[in-house]
Amino acid sequence: MDNESLKLKVAEYTAKVEKASAKFPERKNLEYNRLYTPLDLEGQDYERDLGLPGSYPFTRGVQPTMYRGRFWTMRMYAGFSTAEESNKRYRYLLESGGTGLSCAFDLPTQIGYDSDDIISEGEVGKVGVAIDSLADMEILFDQIDLGKVSTSMTINAPASVLLAMYIAVAEKNGIGPEKLNGTIQNDILKEYAARGTYIFPPKPSMRLITNIFEYCSKNVPNWNTISISGYHIREAGSTAAQEIAFTIADGIAYCEAAIKAGLDVDAFAGRLSFFWNAHNNVLEEVAKFRASRRVWAKIMKERFGAKNPKSWMLRVHTQTAGSMLTAQQPDNNVVRVALQTAAAVMGGTQSLHTNSKDEALALPTEASVRVALRTQQIVAYESGLADVVDPLAGSYYVEAMTNQIEAEALKYIQKIDDIGGAVVAIEEGYIQREIQDSAYKWQKEVENNDRVIVGVNKFQIEEKPVEGLLRVDASVGELQKKKLADLRAKRDNAAVTAALAKLEAACGDDSINLMPIILEAVKTYATLGEICGVMRKVFGEYQAHATL
């Protein structure tokens, strides 16, 4: 059928269904067309827009064989209470077939406070493990071979300090930094925009990030120095297109900062990684993953002139959408997570965390974490979804949606460029406002029943309170305080003071890379709060400009 006669046929079809749908209205709130045909892909050029897997523009995936060679890394985000408790959970996960670690830190750690700081009261060990000093880090990775495992750390504002601790632990165990594999999140811009664990203002924060880029490119070559995260932007309520647009705009800002600091784009770009959300609309998510790879490849090649193909690749870790878990009928969450997993796998993720069914209620229990991990394994080994590279390519719908999400994202990126880049757009509250508008719209749709969430606004039942939730022992705070008091009594305090003084001086001089100095400081068992305290003193603290 040629395009002209297809156009006629489609027009005929549309007239027919419009008539029918006048009688039997279609569901509300449907964002995409009813039907996709070759007409929606007019002008598509296979070579230019898709290419083969492992080659520019990487729409079909960053590796040539994808999961036929090796499955994605099944990386379960975990950590709570003390280093001792979390170490047990890590070793359990590795024994259960998890193939990488992902450390969750508690909020005081993420915001650079010690457990005995007054502001930490009630928060110690709650949403992740409490790390106050190198001593805790040594316990956290006890009996885990850092030369073999790859470790992802969800740490941003104090990423330099936690990375330094990791390097120091490895060194103590005779493993050089060149052998280390892993990722630090280190993405401060989305903290300002969506996640909230910032410490310093943008300028010194960007300096710390470029210092890490530079240090790692020379000393920790296999480390992913940043995980530019859309996950939390989506959790805060953005759309799929906004998720990748705002994140890629952040990525552009990091590249510009690093280049401005004198780094060659190909020296760091290959170690940039991304972090996407796997949300509920399965095919839209697949299209989002594909679109994001194409957008990034073009930006790196055309805008930044990167020469190394590795610099063009958008490698991505994924987590299923926590905000889509329901507290109502929590068993249903297993199904949601399975569908989200399917989306991430068909979208070609490099690693994946699957949420547990009880996470709308509390931190997950060991049993529910096992089901979440098994979900990945079932998709990998049984579903067949991982057997073919980019299985949905060529679907009229998925290709058209990939184009649409790309176009929407590019429009946002242009707008942010016009504002003056992601840093300014965040400082002015533009990005936050766009996200909040989408979040509010979503909420209204749910409350008007234009959007159905099973078990929440439809198919509800009377439920008994869920039992057997994980509870973090309230004594963790006291335990950490005691550990800190012991540490402060027995370490070489003169060495600590000297290291902190040196750090303070270096913070005031933009030409100095802070990483080696922070590494020295952590080795003296200076605490996270002490190190961040020095930086707070010199850099000041970010004042959020929340707009509503």
Added chain:
Amino acid sequence: MEKRVRVLVAKPGLDGHDRGAKVVARALRDAGFEVIYTGLRQTPEQIAEAALQEDVNVIALSLLSGAHNHLFPRIVELIHEKGMTDVLIIGGGVIPDADIPVLKTAGISEVFTPGTSTTTIIDYIKENVK
């Protein structure tokens, strides 16, 4: 001039998840309330003092980090110390059912868990505000 209900939407503790707080703040505004949002990382002392200066009728606390058992009762205590015994204090977030009776005993009038519609919260405030 009729009385307007004034609500302080507050994020105690270190938790940075403010999607819920912001959605609730907007919904309350659209329901005709005057809403003051504190922003992130407020100590119980800051929240209590802001409530006093703004003379709010309602304090809506949002917390997802699990520190509610520690922080919510402390805020109630400080509010009462300031002589504001007629303020309606409600809470929301990832709060296990088992904790709710404890929080209520401590003076939190109602606790709203994930999936609650903003209409439910608005209706609750309208019925219970003094």
Added chain:
Amino acid sequence: MNIADELLKGSRLALSRAITAVENEYDNAVSIMQTLYSHTGNAHIIGITGPPGAGKSTLTDKLAKEYRRQGKTVGIIAIDPTSPFSGGAILGDRIRMNELTLDQGVFIRSMGTRGSLGGLSRKTSEAIKILDAFGFDVVLVETVGVGQSEVDIVKTADTTLVVLVPGLGDDIQAIKAGILEIGDVFAINKADHEGVDRLHTELEMMLDLNQDKIEWRPPIQRVIANRGEGINELAEAIEKQIVHSKESGQFVNRRTNRTKSELLAMLDEQVGRYVRKQLLAYGKFDELVISVEKREKNPYAVVDGIMTTILR
């Protein structure tokens, strides 16, 4: 408790409740204001106005800190627009002043406009008097910042600070036309942004053309509020304006004018209320409305008639 007495004894809760009573027009509002009036007149009132996004809240925060450093106590009123549709409001300025919350020498109150159009809320001037009576040395009033209609602040403040920022594009002409005359002192915020020199020059030129300002040429101070740069100098510029205003007699003139217009406004309100009450008692007002509507009577004659009957 007797709110006014408690307030004068230093109760912050009473201070807060007094503002609420006035804002909501509670029965005790007038008696509170009667008690407090003799204790007012001591605070210096500074209005802070300028277009949205100019950084008024941040600047207010920094100025307050500067006055605290000088040992002065500071009351702050921050006004945000009330939605005409829902009657609700997000009062969002306070968030930029969080560091001041626990300072007992500071008191911040957010107010919604509640239908008022001139950049202030309906009860701003009463709220200022309450803070004044409590004993604050300085009262900072941050207006809504809608641009051209920010005129009420001049009648309310002793000193009006206008905040501008570079990069507002063509809007700047309209904004400047609206608020140029009202500024005693100008601040150009975000002075590290592009276009600051152009804005500064334009502003100088426009002030040169402004004949009214011959006696006091308003100074222009560049600041970067979020980093606290230029705040010290801005406070000095304001201080100079205050000194000049007091020496030239402008200060007293403004206050006399303010008292006069406040008295007239109170009279208007009382008379209006009295007339309405009488009309209701008269009971035939609705009939009059209908006959005017039917063109049987003309409204001018009707009003004349009412006036002579009621206010005889």
